[in-house]
Structure formats: C-alpha cells, structure tokens
Amino acid sequence: MEKHVKHRILVTGGAGYVGSRLVPRLLESGHQVAVLDLYLYGEAPLAAVRGNPRLKEVKGDLRDPAAVQSAMAGCDTVIHLACISNDPSFELDPGLGKSINRDCFPGLVRAALKAGVKRFIYASSSSVYGVKETPNVREESVCEPLTDYSRFKLDCERILMEEAGTSGMTCAIVRPATVCGYAPRQRLDLTVNILTIHALVNRRIRIFGGKQLRPNLHIDDMVRAYECFLDAPAEAVHGVPYNVGYQNRSVEDIGLIVRQTLGDEAIELKYEPTDDIRSYHINSDRVRDRLGFVPRHTIEDAVQGIAEAYRVGLLKEPMTNPLYYNIKRMQEVKLK
Numbered sequence: 295m296e297k298h299v300k301h302r303i304l305v306t307g308g309a310g311y312v313g314s315r316l317v318p319r320l321l322e323s324g325h326q327v328a329v330l331d332l333y334l335y336g337e338a339p340l341a342a343v344r345g346n347p348r349l350k351e352v353k354g355d356l357r358d359p360a361a362v363q364s365a366m367a368g369c370d371t372v373i374h375l376a377c378i379s380n381d382p383s384f385e386l387d388p389g390l391g392k393s394i395n396r397d398c399f400p401g402l403v404r405a406a407l408k409a410g411v412k413r414f415i416y417a418s419s420s421s422v423y424g425v426k427e428t429p430n431v432r433e434e435s436v437c438e439p440l441t442d443y444s445r446f447k448l449d450c451e452r453i454l455m456e457e458a459g460t461s462g463m464t465c466a467i468v469r470p471a472t473v474c475g476y477a478p479r480q481r482l483d484l485t486v487n488i489l490t491i492h493a494l495v496n497r498r499i500r501i502f503g504g505k506q507l508r509p510n511l512h513i514d515d516m517v518r519a520y521e522c523f524l525d526a527p528a529e530a531v532h533g534v535p536y537n538v539g540y541q542n543r544s545v546e547d548i549g550l551i552v553r554q555t556l557g558d559e560a561i562e563l564k565y566e567p568t569d570d571i572r573s574y575h576i577n578s579d580r581v582r583d584r585l586g587f588v589p590r591h592t593i594e595d596a597v598q599g600i601a602e603a604y605r606v607g608l609l610k611e612p613m614t615n616p617l618y619y620n621i622k623r624m625q626e627v628k629l630k
C-alpha cells in the first residue's frame with residue numbers, strides 16, 4: 295500500500311519480537327516513532343535504528359503514568375504491543391501478568407484520549423477463541439479463552455471500546471496468528487521458530503502429538519498488517535476485530551516443512567505423546583476482503599530466515615540464551 299500520511303506513532307513494546315521489525319519499518323516509511331518499553335530483552339533489538347532523529351525511546355513501564363505520558367506526547371497513533379506475551383511467562387506470576395496485561399490498560403487508553411491520539415491499534419490474539427472444532431474460526435465465532443493471557447486479551451478489546459468507542463478515536467483490534475521468522479529480538483518459543491532451531495542445532499525435531507493445528511503468520515506480514523491498519527479507513531476498522539493469519543498447519547506438517555526447507559533428510563522427526571491436543575486455526579478472509587490485506591510470506595520463508603541468521607552467527611547460544619525464551623528471561627529479571 296502506498297504511504298500517504300506520515301504519522302507520529304507510539305509503539306509500546308517496540309523493542310520486542312514484533313516491535314524490533316515494526317519500528318525500523320515505520321521509520322523507513324518516514325513516520326516519527328516513540329517506543330515505550332522496559333527493554334526486558336535488552337537494548338540490542340533497536341540498535342540499528344538508535345540515533346535516528348525520528349525515533350524517541352522511553353525506557354519505562356507501561357504501568358507508570360508518567361512514562362506513558364512522556365512517550366505518548368505528540369503522538370497521533372498508538373500501536374500497543376507491550377505485554378507479558380505468552381501463557382507460560384504469564385503463569386509464572388499471574389499477579390504481575392494481570393497488572394501489565396489488563397489492569398493498566400484503561401489508564402493507557404485514557405492517556406491516549408487525553409493526548410489527542412486519533413487511532414489506537416491493539417494487538418490482541420487469535421487465542422481469544424479457545425479451541426474450536428469448526429473448520430473456519432472467523433471473527434464472529436464465540437470467544438472462549440482458555441487461559442488468563444487470552445482472557446485478558448479479550449477483556450482489553452472490550453475495555454478499549456468501553457473507554458473510547460464513542461470518543462472519535464479509531465479503535466482497531468488485531469487478532470494475530472502465531473508469528474514466525476527472524477527478528478533482531480528473536481523469539482525461539484513459538485512453534486515454527488522452535489522446530490526450526492531444534493532442526494538446525496540438534497538435527498532432531500520433537501513433535502508432541504502432531505495433529506494439532508497452528509495458525510501461522512510471517513513476521514514481515516505481521517509488520518505489513520500493522521501498516522495496513524495505520525491507513526485503513528476508520529469506518530472499516532473501528533471496533534471490528536480482525537484475524538490476521540496465513541497458513542494453518544498441523545505441528546507435524548510444520549516439522550515436515552522445516553525438514554524439507556532445510557534440505558536435510560537426516561533431520562529426525564521424533565514423535566512423542568502429549569496430553570495437550572489443543573488445536574488452533576483461524577480464518578482471515580475478513581482482513582483480505584475488507585482491507586485488501588494478503589500475506590506474502592510463507593512458513594518456508596520464516597524457516598529460511600532463521601536458518602540464515604543462525605548460519606551467520608546472529609543467534610548466540612540459541613538453545614539456552616534466555617533472551618530468546620520469554621519464560622526463561624522473566625524468571626531471570628524478576629520483574630515486579
């Protein structure tokens with residue numbers, strides 16, 4: 295999509311996995327970007343753009359109104375990514391998770407209204423649906439979140455509309471699939487990424503169960519989707535949840551794709567039993583039909599991206615480095 299308008303955008307969590315690809319892209323497109331982040335995964339993820347005169351970085355906590363106010367000053371758009379971003383790290387300290395993922399959210403929305411923000415883009419999750427047997431999990435499917443992480447994602451969608459639905463601020467709700475691929479802040483605790491790194495390092499992929507479906511989205515398409523929500527007509531996005539995913543594949547198929555993409559038949563697929571047969575899959579026709587957003591990058595692309603990064607030494611001690619694993623890092627930083 296052509297970029298007509300230059301925005302002043304606050305990206306909360308801009309130094310995280312998605313943010314570390316999104317922020318450079320927004321700067322490249324000519325936008326002004328403010329990042330509010332605790333930099334739980336270090337400062338290196340934004341090193342390539344540090345010093346860009348259109349980038350402002352605020353190292354601070356989402357729960358601190360002064361930090362929020364300082365980061366948000368002068369912004370017309372918010373892309374809210376910051377959170378404790380998976381079930382295991384959330385469950386490590388549910389009180390902490392709730393304080394970040396839910397309790398401070400009304401204050402964040404009010405701060406945006408006060409600052410005169412015109413558009414608030416909220417990163418929800420496709421996990422809000424829970425497990426569904428139906429083949430097409432569309433946005434009108436009943437949401438039955440199974441964990442607090444997912445429940446609070448759904449709560450925040452509602453809170454956003456309660457606080458700002460009639461204010462004139464455009465509220466966009468994005469429900470992404472599981473993201474995959476390489477980023478300067480790498481996550482290796484997401485399905486495609488996990489299987490890829492195991493194949494590269496151990497030449498063995500452990501498949502627990504295997505028939506469970508997972509919805510996937512390449513990180514470049516995640517970034518393109520946020521760009522699309524920046525410029526989409528207000529009436530098309532306001533208060534309307536959008537699934538954003540591409541390929542729904544079984545865990546076993548993802549393992550096979552990884553092996554084939556790496557071109558190494560000696561990579562062993564080791565099947566192991568599991569009690570966790572949760573199967574997730576989403577339908578993303580709405581974002582294509584209403585906003586014209588079509589993903590371009592495949593699971594194979596994601597595998598290749600990670601393999602390339604590994605081969606050139608961008609992933610340091612990938613099996614053990616806490617920076618790649620949210621739960622390990624949260625155990626280490628002991629955030630309160």
Ligand SMILES: NC(=O)c1ccc[n+]([C@@H]2O[C@H](COP(=O)([O-])OP(=O)(O)OC[C@H]3O[C@@H](n4cnc5c(N)ncnc54)[C@H](O)[C@@H]3O)[C@@H](O)[C@H]2O)c1
Pocket residue numbers: 306307308309310311312313330331332333334335354355356357374375376377378379380394417418419420469470471472473474479481484620
């Ligand atoms: N990655 C995925 O597969 C995926 C899928 C669906 C939805 N999402 C959502 O997208 C968003 C981004 O995900 P991600 O994978 O980039 O997560 P991430 O964990 O890599 O990044 C989260 C960032 O938020 C920051 N942060 C955490 N608590 C904070 C606080 N109290 N104050 C300020 N900063 C804080 C962290 O330092 C980190 O940089 C999240 O909201 C996540 O729930 C991600």
